[in-house]
Amino acid sequence: MPESQNIEYISSWYEEYLDWICGFANAQGGKIYIGKDDNGKVVGVADYKELMEKIPNKIKNQLGITAEVNLLQEDGKHYIEIVVTPYSVPISLRGRYFFRSGSVK
Numbered sequence: 001m002p003e004s005q006n007i008e009y010i011s012s013w014y015e016e017y018l019d020w021i022c023g024f025a026n027a028q029g030g031k032i033y034i035g036k037d038d039n040g041k042v043v044g045v046a047d048y049k050e051l052m053e054k055i056p057n058k059i060k061n062q063l064g065i066t067a068e069v070n071l072l073q074e075d076g077k078h079y080i081e082i083v084v085t086p087y088s089v090p091i092s093l094r095g096r097y098f099f100r101s102g103s104v105k
Helices: 015-026 048-063
Strands: 007-010 030-034 068-074 077-084
Touching: 015 030, 015 048, 015 077, 048 068, 048 077
Parallel strands: 007 030
Antiparallel strands: 030 077, 068 077
């Protein structure tokens, strides 16, 4: 499944990806997969235990929203799925608003 309006693949987590979560919340919602390459192939994420605690807290503390964060496994490799629902009110990150359009924010 390729990247699209509602799907984003990233191989490792960086704080800048909170922008993407904000963009999904302000658009139609979507899913971010951490530990997958641009083609959707699982590459795994080594620090998944730490991220499973860190990511939900970052989303809540910096965006004021909640998102479903799931740990998944394929071929012995762990990856993380973040499911963002659309919000009816504008969501901002550090005073900036992001919006997902097509496969870009």
